[in-house]
């Protein structure tokens with residue numbers, strides 16, 4: 001039985017164009033990817049500052065020092081959101097702006113930025129949707145042990161209290177963590193993300209402590225926020241498919257589903273780690289020592305929404321003797337597999353069209369994912385908190401950015417959402433990734449996901465043709481016929 005708060009808002013009624021009334025039409029960003037102002041107002045380095053400043057870790061040596069300068073330009077950016085008619089803006093709060101050492105009292109100047117941002121959003125009629133953690137752990141907490149250390153979950157609970165205390169009166173939707181899979185498995189497994197470690201046991205320890213941080217975060221949010229506030233977590237649920245119908249490939253899919261999805265959905269939504277995951281990983285970590293009494297109850301506390309991020313499916317087959325380890329599974333090439341506990345698996349690209357990330361365009365994957373989660377947890381409302389695509393956008397001599405591929409991508413994926421809703425899945429919103437071109441983690445500024453183009457030399461914003469198209473979708477409350 002999924003733990004959903006009984007006060008959860010009733011399911012919206014169907015509106016026109018296949019999307020319910022009250023459906024949130026939004027766009028997402030994350031602090032380190034857009035804010036810049038890396039050393040301003042008391043902010044100290046996060047693990048992503050350290051990582052991006054380490055030679056060879058990020059393409060072209062790019063860092064988030066300036067990024068899209070959203071910290072200084074948020075008013076202009078909110079004005080652009082208003083022009084697009086966005087109903088909601090999903091942003092993340094930078095932990096090292098609030099607690100530079102990861103502990104202790106809040107830096108008011110840090111909180112003030114988010115007070116100004118949310119005031120500006122509310123004045124523009126845009127719902128603020130806040131994510132507490134989108135990967136920027138204060139470096140001092142990593143130095144103390146990072147997510148593999150249990151204490152980090154407690155530090156997150158303290159930080160959550162500070163942010164909820166400051167913004168609880170104005171933010172109606174809260175997300176504890178964004179994609180803890182990436183934090184644990186890319187950060188401590190393959191090392192393609194900060195802090196760049198590759199330690200199998202630390203990876204699974206990080207996963208459990210991220211789950212615990214989520215649970216403690218929800219407890220704190222519930223104790224401080226008004227009754228009407230909604231709490232959630234955002235997962236990048238992998239839509240795992242076996243390459244063939246062979247039993248070996250089905251087994252590969254089961255193992256990837258275990259360490260890719262069920263390591264989070266198990267404890268969070270069902271109150272237990274799946275037995276097959278525990279068995280697959282027993283040689284790596286001692287789960288009895290890792291999971292303390294009461295942890296699963298904390299982790300599975302009721303939430304109001306589940307955020308789902310989707311870009312492309314994950315197609316797998318059995319591989320011999322670790323052949324899967326060295327392959328690029330779409331998360332960045334590494335000689336270390338992020339798939340701790342599921343080593344002998346090979347990854348394959350779906351045929352057909354690709355984005356600039358070399359990710360296959362596969363809207364059916366989103367439909368299937370929403371249907372599967374909806375069927376497994378029918379009482380839990382879902383929200384697509386990220387979906388979108390990078391393409392090689394450029395400014396034409398006339399100063400325009402035409403991105404028909406992105407329009408086609410978003411159109412087909414919104415249609416998948418519409419079909420999932422029509423078939424009975426409770427989806428409450430769709431957030432385009434991203435509002436702006438930004439720092440795409442280990443790819444730096446080489447990959448552009450924005451609906452709004454950013455000329456990094458001048459910080460000039462140019463809405464792409466997809467932004468105008470999305471504005472029209474929002475205006476009509478659905479896709480053009």
Ligand code: FCB
Pocket residue numbers: 030033178179182236309386433440441449
């Ligand atoms: C997701 C991240 C987001 C962005 C997109 C492309 O995994 O949550 O920050 O980088 O991928």
